[in-house]
Amino acid sequence: MRRRGFFALAAGVLVAAGCGANGAGSLVKRLFVLEPTADGHGWDRIAGRLATVVVQAGLARTAMAVERGGALGSAPRDAFGAFHGPFAREGRLLVTAMPMVAAAEIANTVAVVNAATPIARLVGDWSVLVVPSDSRLLTFEDFAARLRRNPAGLAVGGRPEGGSEHVLYGMIGKCLGVDARLLEYAGYLTPEDAVEGLQVGQVAALLGSARALRSEIAAGRLRPLAVSSGDRIDGIDAPTLREVDVRLEYSDWCGLLGPKDMSPEDRDAAIALCDRLDAAPGWRSLCAAHGWSRVYLSGDDFRQWLSTETARARGVLHELGLLKSSDTTCWGSCVRRP
Missing domain, CATH: 3.40.190.10 (Periplasmic binding protein-like II)
Structure with a gap:
């Protein structure tokens, strides 16, 4: 009899490889995908879907979607606690998106790009x-x-x-x-x-x-x-x-962050998992089914882009009156005039 692949738990949903699954090539033994529950995050339930595909693609032996409460802007700083890995044994990744970036700026807390380790931008x-x-x-x-x-x-x-x-x-x-x-x-x-x-x-x-x-x-x-x-x-x-x-x-977008003090080895392993996830047929089918655009960036490319996007958002939030100050300046109009 085939073992059930889904187990309902208080903290979230655990996805485990069935009896016929081969976990020999998996990059992580247990993966926890942390998802903020704050209003306005905009990417509800993506953690559970991501966890399912990660296991189906053989990238992790088990994966669990875990909901995290609390303020959206401080989530990158608070979500991981004192966790330090190693990633291959028990990896933890936090779902992030544009609302989290804006919330951190409005709350005047540490910018998302500096409060955690940017791993990958997945979809838009x-x-x-x-x-x-x-x-x-x-x-x-x-x-x-x-x-x-x-x-x-x-x-x-x-x-x-x-x-x-x-x-x-x-x-x-x-x-x-x-x-x-x-x-x-x-x-x-x-x-x-x-x-x-x-x-x-x-x-x-x-x-x-x-x-x-x-x-x-x-x-x-x-x-x-x-x-x-x-x-x-x-x-x-x-x-x-x-x-x-x-x-x-x-584009609104959704990506993944790791703990702030990840070792180079753990960061490389997390990026490798995301690289393989983006290429997985199951993930591409899921994106098509939900109408998500794949806008994949990982590692240093994602970090650089996130820094630029944070500065762009910060400038607009300041002009909207939601921030007291801004590091950015608008140089001229964005409209092509005749």
């Missing part, structure tokens, strides 16, 4: 700007003209304040030459709440996950004005921001 999620189907804002140009005319009079919704959509809205405003401090933004705990807020007129437009809003767009209940991706998105009839002369490309 493009955003779409939508309005109700009966909105008088027919195009992005209509939206931009109204925003320039009266920034405070155009309320835009998205996930919680300081999160990915709020940062993106600040970037759009900045690129359009609008004072970000005047932007009116409403944060909602869930995408469903945000869509409801749009439909009842609490906000005039909504920034949200293109993946999550695709069905509402397909049903004709929402009209897309622009997408934040570099190329157009299949199934969404809307230009990219670059096509409407806003030189901006932006």
Whole structure:
């Protein structure tokens, strides 16, 4: 009889290789994937799915998704405790994303890139700007003209304040030459709440996950004005921001961090696991099924990118009035003028 591969535990879900699985080539004996539970993180339940694929691909003998409470901004500092490895025996990785980066900046705690060891950026999620189907804002140009005319009079919704959509809205405003401090933004705990807020007129437009809003767009209940991706998105009839002369490309993203004081050997082992995960057919199928874009970066490349992305977010959060100071400066407009 084949042994069950899943065991429900109080701390999370443990995935174990079945009797027929070969763990001889695994990179880690036990892997714990830590997932923040704070509101607004935006990548709920990805840890469990990741743990399943890691075991199915033979990268770990067992893997457990573990929920971690507490403040989102301090998660990289608090999640690992006094754990020191070695990774091959008992590895621990923390799910991270753009909201965690922003939360750390807003809380004025240690930046995520410095509070832990950046291991890999795994997947991304493009955003779409939508309005109700009966909105008088027919195009992005209509939206931009109204925003320039009266920034405070155009309320835009998205996930919680300081999160990915709020940062993106600040970037759009900045690129359009609008004072970000005047932007009116409403944060909602869930995408469903945000869509409801749009439909009842609490906000005039909504920034949200293109993946999550695709069905509402397909049903004709929402009209897309622009997408934040570099190329157009299949199934969404809307230009990219670059096509409407806003030189901006932006994606919410999800990655993994290790403990701050990882040894070089443990860091290399964790990166090797992520390299093989990204190449695993099971992971690629999972990404396709959930509409996640694979945006893989690992090791020093991820660390450098995360440092740059943190600086970009910090500058926008400062202009939105959520930070007292900023290390970044905007040099000129992001819009191509005639």
